[in-house]
Amino acid sequence: MPDLSGIFKRLGFAALGQTSFRRILLSRILLLSVPVLLLGEYVTYRKARSGLLETARQNLPESAVRKGEKIQDSIKGLQASLVSASQTAVLESGSLEPSKQFLEQLAQQLPERVQCLQLANLQTGEMAWSSCGNQRLDSPEASVWPAVRESAFTDASAVKITAPRPVTSQKQAEMAGDGPASAESQLRLVLSAPVYDLAGQLVYALTIQAALIQPETDKPRSLSGYTVVIAQDGTILAHPNRSRVGRKVSEEEDKVRLTATVGNALAGNTDFIHLFGFEDGGGELLAGYTAIPSPVPAVGNQKWIVLAVTRLDNALAGLEEIQHVLVTLILGLLAANLLATLYLSRDIARPLEQLGDYALRVQARRSLDRVPHNFRIRELNQLAEALDSMVERLTAWAEELETAWKEAKVASELKNQFLANTSHELRTPLNAIIGCIRLVRDDCCDDEEEEMEFLQRADDAAIHLLDIINDVLDIAKIEAGTLSVVLEPVDLQKVIEEVIDLQAAEIQNKGLQLILPERKAPIAVEADPAKLKQVLLNVVGNALKFTDTGSILIATRIEPVENGHANGSTAAPASSAQERHAIVSIRDTGIGIDPSQQHRLFQPFVMVDGKTTRKYGGTGLGLAISRNLIELMKGSITLHSAGAGLGTTVEICLPVVELLPVSSDKLQV
Numbered sequence: 001m002p003d004l005s006g007i008f009k010r011l012g013f014a015a016l017g018q019t020s021f022r023r024i025l026l027s028r029i030l031l032l033s034v035p036v037l038l039l040g041e042y043v044t045y046r047k048a049r050s051g052l053l054e055t056a057r058q059n060l061p062e063s064a065v066r067k068g069e070k071i072q073d074s075i076k077g078l079q080a081s082l083v084s085a086s087q088t089a090v091l092e093s094g095s096l097e098p099s100k101q102f103l104e105q106l107a108q109q110l111p112e113r114v115q116c117l118q119l120a121n122l123q124t125g126e127m128a129w130s131s132c133g134n135q136r137l138d139s140p141e142a143s144v145w146p147a148v149r150e151s152a153f154t155d156a157s158a159v160k161i162t163a164p165r166p167v168t169s170q171k172q173a174e175m176a177g178d179g180p181a182s183a184e185s186q187l188r189l190v191l192s193a194p195v196y197d198l199a200g201q202l203v204y205a206l207t208i209q210a211a212l213i214q215p216e217t218d219k220p221r222s223l224s225g226y227t228v229v230i231a232q233d234g235t236i237l238a239h240p241n242r243s244r245v246g247r248k249v250s251e252e253e254d255k256v257r258l259t260a261t262v263g264n265a266l267a268g269n270t271d272f273i274h275l276f277g278f279e280d281g282g283g284e285l286l287a288g289y290t291a292i293p294s295p296v297p298a299v300g301n302q303k304w305i306v307l308a309v310t311r312l313d314n315a316l317a318g319l320e321e322i323q324h325v326l327v328t329l330i331l332g333l334l335a336a337n338l339l340a341t342l343y344l345s346r347d348i349a350r351p352l353e354q355l356g357d358y359a360l361r362v363q364a365r366r367s368l369d370r371v372p373h374n375f376r377i378r379e380l381n382q383l384a385e386a387l388d389s390m391v392e393r394l395t396a397w398a399e400e401l402e403t404a405w406k407e408a409k410v411a412s413e414l415k416n417q418f419l420a421n422t423s424h425e426l427r428t429p430l431n432a433i434i435g436c437i438r439l440v441r442d443d444c445c446d447d448e449e450e451e452m453e454f455l456q457r458a459d460d461a462a463i464h465l466l467d468i469i470n471d472v473l474d475i476a477k478i479e480a481g482t483l484s485v486v487l488e489p490v491d492l493q494k495v496i497e498e499v500i501d502l503q504a505a506e507i508q509n510k511g512l513q514l515i516l517p518e519r520k521a522p523i524a525v526e527a528d529p530a531k532l533k534q535v536l537l538n539v540v541g542n543a544l545k546f547t548d549t550g551s552i553l554i555a556t557r558i559e560p561v562e563n564g565h566a567n568g569s570t571a572a573p574a575s576s577a578q579e580r581h582a583i584v585s586i587r588d589t590g591i592g593i594d595p596s597q598q599h600r601l602f603q604p605f606v607m608v609d610g611k612t613t614r615k616y617g618g619t620g621l622g623l624a625i626s627r628n629l630i631e632l633m634k635g636s637i638t639l640h641s642a643g644a645g646l647g648t649t650v651e652i653c654l655p656v657v658e659l660l661p662v663s664s665d666k667l668q669v
Contacts, residue, residue: 033341535626
């Protein structure tokens with residue numbers, strides 16, 4: 001009987017209860033990659049939905065503001081037209097027939113929103129002429145205007161506006177003389193202006209009835225919405241559904257949200273809200289709202305609340321196309337992923353299967369044959385060659401590998417922390433630059449002053465970004481050994497004054513106290529002026545950054561070199577007993593540093609506390625660069641802190657090249 005297990009093994013089948021590496025690899029890759037793809041598509045879909053929703057939430061309040069402004073502009077336009085018509089010579093002449101002809105021509109020229117034009121005799125109470133049949137508009141009494149014209153011209157303040165007439169049914173619309181189309185314009189005002197004769201006597205009242213809102217349609221992807229107007233007392237003045245006009249918001253299904261919207265709008269807020277049950281058939285609505293002054297005279301400063309309302313599915317109309325694209329994309333990615341997985345698993349698994357067969361042969365024969373070297377993958381051939389000698393060296397390498405692993409882990413952590421910090425520090429000013437420049441480019445500024453403000457912000461962010469890049473370049477030069485300094489006599493006090501001038505505004509903004517002991521004499525040190533200024537700016541900047549309250553002390557003193565060292569520095573030994581060093585001390589009352597961490601601060605990329613670093617910013621390069629620069633200038637820099645919350649003192653030591661006579665071995669300047 002043939003050996004079936006051998007046949008199955010040669011055909012690629014594993015023993016019962018086991019599976020092959022190729023199948024495991026294939027299943028694991030699919031198990032990991034498919035959910036990741038699906039999750040990515042889902043996240044993309046959610047992001048697209050939230051983006052469309054956020055756009056609607058931003059556009060609808062703006063649409064409500066525009067609708068409110070349009071209503072106000074319509075009222076102003078109607079007032080101006082009415083005043084102009086009431087002052088025509090034809091009406092002031094008192095001749096009825098010419099006045100009727102003039103009014104007929106005027107009715108044809110008026111905008112479509114003017115539904116009725118009437119001329120009423122205030123002395124007899126009769127209607128002299130009307131463009132809407134026997135319907136009589138509610139014009140004010142004659143007593144609301146002076147009987148005799150007080151001035152040569154009548155301004156818009158003479159126009160009297162009566163309460164709107166909401167149309168709540170088709171029957172009322174027909175009784176009012178409106179056609180089917182105009183019945184949809186539900187927010188109306190009646191405006192009346194006095195007509196004086198040539199002698200200045202009040203004779204007529206010219207009255208118009210106008211619809212402030214024209215028929216609107218809530219279209220998909222149109223984020224203007226339809227208009228809803230609510231009075232300050234909660235009465236609905238305009239709504240596409242005529243049955244809701246005249247009702248109180250407290251009678252609506254979503255009365256809590258509507259009442260809150262009225263309150264927020266009256267408080268001066270312009271925002272958005274989600275509504276439910278405010279439209280026939282239910283469904284979720286998205287509305288932007290604002291408030292405008294009510295044109296109808298009332299007790300107190302009444303307001304109208306204007307809403308721009310759209311259905312949520314109309315606001316998200318573009319989401320369906322995005323969904324179709326995502327479905328097509330995911331199907332294509334799944335197919336490509338499957339093919340790539342099959343190919344990858346075959347090429348990876350085949351050499352490993354051969355290595356497995358080799359291991360089994362070695363185990364069966366208990367011999368150490370050479371590993372096969374006929375793999376198509378070059379790396380596996382190299383691995384096979386290395387396996388012959390690797391076993392004997394594994395034990396000796398174990399400790400070295402463990403040590404190297406620990407060092408690599410520490411280095412990796414430092415690198416990751418540095419990259420994360422630097423990425424954040426680079427993105428923040430870069431985003432500010434892009435944002436400010438785009439605002440100016442897209443002409444989003446109100447005036448030139450605002451443009452200059454944004455450009456100044458971009459300039460400040462660019463300078464900050466340049467400082468970060470300079471730090472990175474400096475540390476690269478230091479590690480490459482190419483950073484150099486040009487030493488010359490420098491007035492230390494002058495450099496300190498320049499640094500203080502640059503930081504004075506920030507110190508004042510944070511409300512910190514800057515303590516500068518009285519200077520008695522100039523101090524000349526041997527240093528590179530620009531590099532020394534860079535170091536002092538970095539140290540003073542750190543003191544300012546990590547100090548929220550309290551003070552910053554900047555003092556200088558002269559000390560003689562003792563045993564070739566000043567202030568415990570490791571600088572070059574003194575050439576004579578008379579050699580002196582200048583020491584700049586920067587002491588702050590900031591957050592302090594744990595003593596166990598202080599020795600690490602002068603290493604590149606090292607930041608003691610990641611949370612503190614994230615709060616205060618920085619790349620962890622400043623002190624490392626400062627130390628190298630000071631050592632190149634034959635000086636030293638040290639840092640001391642009593643602990644967290646106890647402040648920090650940084651001392652910079654530099655050789656003095658010219659010194660005025662002093663009275664003691666230590667002179668406080």
